Amino acid sequence: MRYRFTRRRVLVRACSPLALALSLAAAPAVAQTVSDAPVNLDLGSVLATATGAAADLVHTPGTAPYEAPSKAPLNSSQPTSQVTHNTISNMTTGTESFADIARLTPSVSTIDPNGPGLQESNGPVLRGFQDGQYNVTFDGIPFGDSNDFTHHSTSFFAAHQIGQMIIDRGPGTAETVGDATFGGTMSIRTIDPSAQRSVTPYGEWGSWDTNIGGVTLNTGSIQSANGTSAVIDAEHMQSNGGKTNTPQERSNFFGKVMVPVNAGTVVTVMVDYNKLFQSFDTGATAAQMAMYGSDYGNSTDPTSQGYYKYNTDHITTDMEYIDLQSNFGNGWLYDGKLYTYAYDHRGMNGVDPTQGIIAGNVVTTTGTIVSGVPLQQMEMAYRSFGTIQRLQKNLSFGDVKTGLWYDWQYNTRFQGEYVYVAGQGILPNYTGYPSPTPGNYGQIDRLQHNQLYTLQPYGQIDWKPIDGLTLTAGVKYSMFRRTMDAPYNQGTQTALGYDHTWGKLLPSAEVRYAFNPNFTVYAQAAEGFLAPNMKILYIPNPSNSNFKPETTINFQAGGTYQNQNLALSADVYNIHFQNYMQKVSAGPNSYYTNIGGVIYRGIEGEAAYTLGYGLTAFANAGYNEAFQTGTKDYVAQAPQGTANFGLIYDKDGLYASIMDQWTGGEYSGNGGTGTTATNPYANSPAVGKSPGGWYDPYNVVNLAVAYTFNHADPNRTPVKVKLNVDNLTNNKQVIFDQGYFGVNGDQLAYTSLTGISAFVNLEVPINF
Template sequence: MATASRNSVNRVQFGLWGSVLLIGAAMQPAWGAESSVDIGTVQATAAGSGAAAETRKVESAPYQAPSKTPLKVSQPTSVVSKHYIEHNVVATSNYDDVVKNTPSVSSVGPNGPGMMENMGLSIRGFQDGQYDITFDGMPWSDSNDFTHHSTSYFMAHDLDQASVDRGPGTAATVGTAPFGGTISLQSKAPSAVSSINPYTTFGSFGTRLFGLEYDTGVLPQYGGASGFIDYEKSQSNGYLTNSKQKRSNVFLKVTRPIGDSTSVTVAAMHNTVHQNVPVGATKAQIDQFGANYGLSSDPTQQNYYGYNYDDIHTDFEYIDLQSYLDSGWMVDNKLYTYAYYHRGYNGLDPNGETPNGTTYSATDVPGEKMGMDYRSVGDFARFARDMGAGTLNTGLWLDHQYNSRFQYLVDWTLNGALNPNSSAATERDMKDTLDNVQPYVEFAWHITPSLKLTPGVKYAWFRRTLDAAVNQKTGAPLSYSKTWSSVLPSVDLHYQIQPHWVAYAQVAKGFLAPNLNTFYTVDPSASDVKPEETMNYQLGTTWEHDRLALSSDVYYINFKNKVGHRKVGSNTIFFNEGGVVYKGFEMEATYYAGMGFSLYANGSVNDAKTKDTHQWIANTPKNTAAGGLIYNRGPWYGSLLDKFIGKRYGDDGETQALGGYSVTSMAVSYTFKSQATAWLQKARINLQLNNLFNNKSINALAGYTAQNNTPLYWTIPERNLYVTLSANF
């Protein structure tokens, strides 16, 4: 079954990659005058564009800031630049390592940078599945619970920037969960200069990565088109015992101007990962085997690494057309598709509380085999026009995802034979779909040259279907569908106090579509579940000049329609109950002290409590902070940064109390700029040292054992060091 699925994946990928290459080769018209608004054009950099100006840019607070809030935002936002990513983020990393030092963000990466899926990336206490992630503006997630697979798509080397929007955004912010915020990932643009960039990383836990990027530069013979292709292959033993990972990733992007006012961009990504997957360790296991206990090497045990692993294949492709029409409208249309093909294997109880035994033998090792295959196809069209008094923005997001899932009981001693050898071995056999339709309209009204008011409204319509031969939880067949909709207004005010100082205020409604688990019941029609909703009230200010980049904000979020459930006879009933109040204060600042040195600090005070019991919501730190020193002058770059996560609870009901902790990281790099050798454009050596003070304490609850409900934990990876060498020819 897995083989057939993978063959179909290969056929799809061949077709998509072939389309990308044909489009890139076929474009012939020339690009004319440069537009004042960026629609993806690629321009050659003018020769000899002042070294003095570049020095002034580098030696400034906005440039050296690990993250900062742009002057144009209308909600609390932290942007992490390509400059920071290049010097501070290990090449094996994913987006979670890029954004983890921003205000109100906490992250749990138990196996090292990018070496397993993130186990707890939260924003203000909102967990994965309660916020959106977009890539080049397109939302992506699993349809069942809106979570994301951090190791399965994009790698840090291909990112231009990442931003954390701590709020539902305006009416133009689309996605399945514009509820707790949006992490926006932006791929880098093709270079105007042709180059070949080999790079390699090696370091702790037996980690090594090899990559090669080729940039075409601007190609006059193809009408000014440019593009790049980047291939990376990595492997690591990981920090946790027997938790290896092998990964390969290729990303291609081509941009082509057409005429004076249009550009087309095509991009394609393919990723494969094989990883051994631990599920956390009990306190007893940590005390006996060490903080890095993950999986065993004993094939008679259910936590043997050979029984606990994932094979995952993914792809993501899009075509983006941007154009300025004679009518005055700006059009941006992204047609995209992405897919996720997963085969997962595990021992029935990797933590040893369930004894061995199958229908074949009392000593055989029991386990499970699962599969999840989905593809999403969507289109995101945006339109804008200057109306004199302001700008009218409107658009439409459409997305359809088809998902098939199965899970079987197996006997590992008999090489994965079904256990028992009958239909009872099937724990789930399901096919589901999710359809999203979100039109929006908003008007950015320039009341005065300094004051802008933007009211807007979005209509969200979504529909789930489930066709299950064996439904999850119940084991019974079910065919069911349900539709929800919601009207989501927003209004924000943006005031430019001075050229380098702005203030903003926002009121916006967010929503979260019901999870597929509301269908995991004998009779879903007995449940009356509305989408979870938030009303967000946010007020902030930001200052940006050469010496200082400073921002702060306060927020109050009223979360209602929280979904709960109870057992009624043999049926589980889902319903809306109570809610949560989130409130807090956030700030971040970078001060350029001179001589290449900058000081950075951010912090947050967060509060998230249920309305009825006034108890803390799980995994919401009471405060977060980050700070340190940056040096960037001439060929040298250095940083020493510490991230602090305050006290929190691992589970609801204020249980599993977790103490505060901090992790300090250091980065040093030197860039060689060759003057004598024309073919070597630049070379760089990076050194990145994580967890400088070797803090290996417990930092997160991983869940509970199935048999005795014993708590499982994650710990902080021990001190780890990586060296990266790169060159441009």
């Protein structure tokens, strides 16, 4: 993933077309049955472990576990939060992304630069860990950019297709796989086919000329096909965006087929396709905000680098999988998946979108010098192929588990310098802007062909010596191999060929004790390991570097309690981050190196209580510290706390909620000492040393009201109408800066809240 908040961008072009994905769909697909298992195994109903009356409370309307926006599953063995479909369908808008849903849980923060889900999120941040330092999985499949393991919150699927999310705030056990397990896992679970056959047209209309139109088809159980069921969802969304001149348009297709082969075997096939176009917002300077207001995004002046037609993305993605889940009998359980996904991104941006009319010089192939608007064009294209294989044997003393994850991704990255010349179009910039300094802006900034091979075999034992007690021990071997064939390496603009393999054994141990079906406590110790980011290769000879992969040692303990009226959980954690990577500035020879350790520690909790008469009060919060062990400087872009609290009314078809989302203060890493002298929107830091501008805490209050007509009559269509009002208090606070721009690199670009917005949603299911 590339952040637009820096002066350079990555361009992505997708590899294979959707046809490859559809060809896979002819085979059995990776099934994702929504379960409450806190681990990200996606084993579905065949391997489900949460059973009994206490575990069923989360599916029982009116109970605290059901109504709570975020709750810890009773079988948690590490700090875990679950957001169910009930919350997603009622509290969130149709534009929102998985990042906005994850924000409902403790210690997760995210910034929507252009309104809810209307641009790629800045983040999310989990306990201070940045995107790229934790996993995101889709139906159990780890996915992301191989260059830095980051994710694109708006690029793969729509909110309407998310059945639930499970946020694991920790590395998990040996069987938790992914490129960045040490920071945790955000697990996205897609919707399953429903038991009722129906067609559901739906629409949403709201602020900034936003509209969504879609239809969902559920086949129900097809008895002539052994109970096969399917769900298909097609959706189109368009919006002008929360900032000026920042439109987005997105089309999405999702399909899932589940085929019961016999009483213990299910085959699932899933296909997802997404196409997106947007003019993105990179933030605004203090001068621009003073002149045009806090909602300034892009201009309509074609002589400006901030012209909205110069700052655009065209992104196409697809994801497909086939899964076989089977209970072979005699305690043998199996889950095997094959998958592929691709990301194709072609984009353009002004070299400095915060600037107005600044000319760049172009030397054409004939030697003629002309002037125009300096631009960059980028491409980034990759495809991954992989498999996850799991085998489990249930024995009298517990469970023995083994398996592996293998993934191969081929990634092409390009960025070049161009100039728009009136009457001639966009021409290659052979001289560079602002000067042809080597390593600064040449005609080609980067052209790389990269590959990442990942192999993670594991073994684990869950020993149950007495009733209620589970002792878990396991080990995973994490192996990463990077290869690079770069005619123009990023940072040096010189050719580079490179091939290196890293590996490490990662042990983990857990203890979980259930005092009774309603109350569980746990403790965990585990190691984490992060494959080196591509940034370490942006030097003339990476083979001479003594860079070490980043690792963590994690210690966590907590507990969860649930009954009909109360859902309660709490945990504490201490994480020692070793070999922390940071950029060392040395002009055109800037590079990344290890600078020592970081301590992450904190306390988190969730609670929901039913007050009667359909009312439920809820709250969750996280207090988070992240600081370097040597200097004691706080880590930038790590809010020092989060909280969500409010009330829910859910009775007789009426659902209403009001929620206050609070994000603690944080340092941006920019803005000098964090004083108003260097950063007009920063304040003096409250505590600790400042690694950049300090931004004060802020609150956003969200309201949701929904009513389901005919909710008590199974013979009539249950039409649902919903109103979401986000940022009810119209808070437009500047909450972050996105880095330096300007000819001299001395202008900060800021992001502010987008102000109040309202969206109305209508769903009309038609049973047949």
